[in-house]
Amino acid sequence: MVGGGTVWYALPSHGTQPGAVIRVDQAGYLADASKEAFAMGSEDQLAGAHFEVVDAAGGTVLDGRAGPRTGAWNGSYGSVRTLDLSALTRPGTYRLRLTGTATAESPSFKVAPAAELMKGLAEDNVRFFQAQRDGADIVPGALDRKPSHLTDRAATVYAAPHYDKDGTELKEPLRKVGGPVDVSGGWFDAGDFLKFTHTAAYSTAQLLLAQRSLPDTPGLAAEARHGLDWLDKMWDGRSGTLYAQVGIGAGSKDVRSDHDVWRLPQADDALEAAGPDRMLKNRPVFRANAPGAPISPNLAGRVAAVFALAAQTDAKDDPDRARQWLLKAAAVYQQADTGHTGALVTVFPASFYPEDSWLDDMEFGAAELSLAAKELGDARAVRWQGEAGDWARKYIASDARGTLGVADVSALAHADLIKLGPAQAATDDLRRQLGDGERRAAKDPLRAGAVYTDFDAVPHTFGLVATARLYAQATGDHRYDAFAEQQRGWALGANAWGTSFMIGTGEVFPHCPEHQAANLAGSLTGAGKILRGAVVNGPNGSGKLTEHNSFDQMRSCEAGTAEWKRFDGKDARYLDHVGAWQTVEPADDFTSTALLAFALTAA
Template identity: 25%
Template sequence: MLSLLISFLTVLSWASTPFEASGEVYIRLNKMGYLPEEEKIGVVFSKTPIKEKFILINEGTGETVLTIKPQRDKTDAWGDFYYYTVDFSEVQQEGVYFLRSKNTVIQSSSFQIGEKVYAHQQETLLAFMRQQRCGYNSTLDMVCHQRDGRTFFGPMPDSTYIDVSGGWHDAGDQLKYLITSSYATAHMLLAYEMYPDRFEDQFNALGQPSKNGIPDVLDEAKWGLDWMLKMHPQPDQLFHQVADDRDHKGYKIPDQDNSEYGWGANSYRPVYFATGESQGLQKYKSEATGVANLAGRSAAAFALAARIWKNDLKDTLFAATCRKAALSLYALGRKMEGYQQGNSYSAPYRYNESTWADDMEWGAAELFKTTHENKYLDQAKSYALISNTADSWTVADSADHYRLYPFINLGHYVLHGLVDDDFKSKLENYYLQGIQYTMGRAKMNPFEVGVPFIWCSNNLMTGLITQIILYEKMSGDQQFNAYLSSQKDWLFGRNPWGTTMFTGMPDWESSPKDVHTSLYVLLGLKVPGGLVDGPVYASIYNNLIGLHLENKDEFAAFQNAHVVYHDDVGDYSTNEPTMDGTAGAILMMTHWSGD
């Protein structure tokens, strides 16, 4: 992200704040639509009490199919509004509908109910991933950053050239991180392994429209794997970051990068070696105690890839390469337990990851599935007991930005299928504790949203949703279906601002438009599928460097003293789409897409 981090600890609060008086009624629904059998609850609010009923109308027939009496919400208000819920869960007939107030005739946007509401949407997210590619970018049909990079902190002399071209730009900026790329890659591979028949083949390995006999999610994952192999050139070597915040000097087209790293514009960029120690070329230094967060997560990705390329794609050569990388990376993590953070140069913001046992658990579990060697299973169980819920933001009221990363411990799910019933119960309980804790937060607000609004709150939300989905698969416990629906609805429009949090989904009128990316600002390029950072505490927003709004705040009436969101290119804290956030939504989107 264009500015990566501010340490901030706060507690969720929903106290009221005054607004200009208005009698208008606002309707907030899931704009993507609803699956027939799931809960369907909208939120309506106004400055004055709402005393009229609402009707649900079938847009195709004009028929009123349900009359609903709004139910007053009893939580603290989000701003100076009266909040109500309208429940139309009983309607399961497929079709296009809208809600309307019975007397004042205030109408919602149209929405669908149907089994295929989310069909193929995982492919939309992959379109955004292709836009983030560094090297050859098929969306732009251009090649960028071919001189990445010159080494620092490595065993070789500083400024030694190694080829680390490729990978993905991290967000609206053009940095590249193993921290986020390793998770994005492993997440896509796990989503494919869970739902192999739900992905399409419409693009080739370069991201061009042309079938190549390989699901596009695997083409995208391999783009990440190829770059990760470059970042791990020897069994005892691992690089973790390309470029730094010297990138943040304004908007630029990727193949015309004017950032100055000491070798001239559009030239070499630094690549940082993972030493397991504090790093920084100027006064701002990262924290580090080891490299196991990066090594364990990367090992999980390569172990997954080894199985998929061997068993599904019948590419034994690449499978062997991935297996070898998984083994050496995991061994490196065992040798250097601890975490390596991102590096900053002239700003205090960086990725603050400080967990690692969750990554080693995932890596060990995937290696056991790949090698069938019992030592990996034993080690995975040991790391699971260390990680438990301690590495999860879900049991905390606040956390520093990206400190508890990834935002879900996928190792618990992978390990669950490999252990006895007693250990299964432990793993289920780790997920359960987080879900229950966030539900306590959700009861404090009218939108039933369970995440704290730290930077990248939408990433937390997709992590929570995925955790609920996986918990149900692990335990068979379906008690959280309604809670899951409310979290999903938040991302797709049932929020104070009435916008979805994915670009172009379901359309550009109901989703983020003025996103904080160079490609939008300079080229007007709109690519659907990008998950924006999402709402943040106003106290975070008000203390970040360089934030400003380019236009009048269209959501001014819905902000409050505690949480804000802006669809504005000037707000990199809430409206910048991220690569890992988008990749981290693929599993949940695939789950909903249906067979």
């Protein structure tokens, strides 16, 4: 550490002509799967390059020639070549070296069976969710978390806030419409302290789905239940009201918002109940709908899916509780505004989480309702299955199709629809999602299947991994397995920057996440008290990184900036800087998607 808390990675510097570098999946490779690494350098450096794999004792266990050139990355790295490690099947810890016309050494990596390798990664993801807990039922963990936002136990309900067209300033005073309501608990959404039904439903659904595949992951069941319990509070079945949000993300000159202050979460409890900080101490709750009114179908569909997944989870051991979950799921689903036009309700302001599609959410809700009803012997299973198929066909015919991420759950919905019975259209759409990723990867020097010049590159990459595994599980067709391995590798180190985008995984990973608790209570060096298991956004378009967040209370942390700049290319940029929310802010939806990908890979 040097200079007022600023830190740099101990990455090699190579003067005016960068040396060749190796990119590997730093989390490791499955023993029985295809394995690919990359060498980056100049044409001359890699023209006669060979590689060797050495074990922990320094013995060479595999060697070969660098594979074909896949393209140029940037002006300094005009050649990228593949290194095929598929013949390496013996479990162990290894490093990869370049020899011949280039010299370089990789970070260490493991080769291990899928269950062994993936379970540890999933367990780290659970640790992140534990660190995100709000309310009284916290897990202290590495960051020594304290109870926070205890006033959420008796919160006031307000009508939807009105913002300017950019979603940056509150234009009218908030209007009280109800309360008090208990909305305590749950998870912080990302590096801030807001809580959203939209993202919590997505993450809880993925934790429950992961529990199907990897049920013995320490803490997973408890964390899924924690998210579920909070969503249960956000649904008032007596009045037919779904609450969308706790906390205010953008305020005004008279109202300080969550994004205006850098602090530990428990500091909000000590604030004054009057003045500009009043909405930080006594946080507002915003409704998704007026009591009994139709609910935005994206929220209704995904919340119904979560409650139905809870019914499936409890069906065997506690059928009475499972029926209560099914009752709630059916009520939320029935109240969906299926004639919806205009903007969808996600969060306030909507610019935080824009969404265009809702048909996939309704398919998800219907599919999970049908599966839950089948397990409980409920005759409505057939009707819900038919409705899920109808929603799937409408989604597939729409112009709002995407791939797995917080704004599109079609992959989750399709996979469970296929389990209910033949669903060729859903099968074909899963192939469409994976085929698009494969085609994009084929044109990229490091085989990235997601777009890395826009937000959510890393979670979309993990979404492709999860989708490939869901497809194989649902159909028995393993044609996309190698693609899944390739994409997981990109997210965990086999990318141009040579970093894992999951904190604590590998030798090189983010040290300076834009996360208030991690910054103020954790380590700035990547060792000791870190936000282990958190998944960050990853690279983004260079034009999106012109400004960084800055607060007086923020501990300065900047890691490896000069070295990362060497590896920027294709109009993409990566920074490990506490103010660079565009690249290193972790989020619940990012991390739950990775967790699901790991759990499905282990199955």
